[in-house]
Amino acid sequence: MQLATWNVNSLSVRLPQVLDWLQANPVDVLALQELKMTDDKFPAQAIAEAGYTAQWFGQKTYNGVALLSRQPVTDVVKNIPGFGDEMARVVAGTVPDGDASNAGIRVIGAYFPNGQAPGTDKFEYKMAWLKGLRDWVRDELKAHPKLVLMGDYNITFDDQDVWDPVGMRDQIHCTEEERYHLRALIALGLQDSFRLFDQPAKSYSWWDYRDFGFRRSRGLRIDHILVTPTVAARATACVIDKVPRKNERPSDHAPVVLTLD
DNA sequence: ATGACGGAAGTTTTCCGA
Numbered sequence: 001m002q003l004a005t006w007n008v009n010s011l012s013v014r015l016p017q018v019l020d021w022l023q024a025n026p027v028d029v030l031a032l033q034e035l036k037m038t039d040d041k042f043p044a045q046a047i048a049e050a051g052y053t054a055q056w057f058g059q060k061t062y063n064g065v066a067l068l069s070r071q072p073v074t075d076v077v078k079n080i081p082g083f084g085d086e087m088a089r090v091v092a093g094t095v096p097d098g099d100a101s102n103a104g105i106r107v108i109g110a111y112f113p114n115g116q117a118p119g120t121d122k123f124e125y126k127m128a129w130l131k132g133l134r135d136w137v138r139d140e141l142k143a144h145p146k147l148v149l150m151g152d153y154n155i156t157f158d159d160q161d162v163w164d165p166v167g168m169r170d171q172i173h174c175t176e177e178e179r180y181h182l183r184a185l186i187a188l189g190l191q192d193s194f195r196l197f198d199q200p201a202k203s204y205s206w207w208d209y210r211d212f213g214f215r216r217s218r219g220l221r222i223d224h225i226l227v228t229p230t231v232a233a234r235a236t237a238c239v240i241d242k243v244p245r246k247n248e249r250p251s252d253h254a255p256v257v258l259t260l261d
Numbered sequence: 262a263t264g265a266c267g268g269a270a271g272t273t274t275t276c277c278g279a
Contacts, residue, residue, distance in 0.1 A: 009267075036268070116277085116278085116279090208279070209267055210266045210267090222279075249267085252278085253279095
């Protein structure tokens with residue numbers, strides 16, 4: 001079983017790349033972020049022809065998330081229950097699992113707020129959103145021992161995830177306030193599946209379009225797959241796939257792929 | 262210090278992302 005997450009920065013623009021990627025990487029589940037389209041524009045037919053069911057939750061211009069799955073998912077939730085949100089940022093569903101437990105894997109795909117800069121309204125919204133997410137995930141964990149929380153977190157764990165930790169100290173994606181919320185998710189009983197394995201130095205999932213960020217390995221690791229211990233015990237690999245970042249007109253993010261036994 | 266690049270809206274320039 002393989003699960004992946006990818007911020008595509010406009011599904012309209014990136015659809016051909018997503019379809020190519022799925023052909024080369026026939027994962028079981030793919031969470032997409034930044035669809036940047038209303039629901040009526042979602043390319044459900046092309047995705048069905050590629051062999052995937054889909055749940056999507058979009059809006060005009062910004063945000064928007066989807067969950068693609070080879071097997072239909074159940075118990076779909078869009079956005080954080082009880083947290084009033086103007087923006088389409090979360091889609092969750094339960095994926096059938098082949099193990100002996102007979103329970104599915106609860107998968108939450110999320111596009112965390114960017115936050116712009118500390119001290120701004122957008123940063124305050126990010127903080128409130130992170131608290132809302134955590135309260136909800138705490139409840140989800142009670143019901144689902146097998147849970148995967150993946151997406152574009154817009155937060156780095158530590159200096160290892162940052163190409164220029166000195167220059168970016170206390171900057172957005174690297175502040176102590178944001179990292180506190182990330183650690184609070186870990187404290188609920190989740191693990192960063194990427195760090196379960198030895199990884200290359202300068203492992204990033206996003207590179208700025210400007211200034212040859214990708215070519216110069218100037219990036220951030222802000223796309224994460226957090227998993228419960230039951231899932232972690234089955235993990236055999238977690239990798240960032242830089243191949244699509246080398247496409248013409250790439251997304252600024254690369255997919256992250258988790259493989260389970 | 263600023264803006265670089267890329268996408269959307271939509272029309273000429275602005276907002277936003279990270």
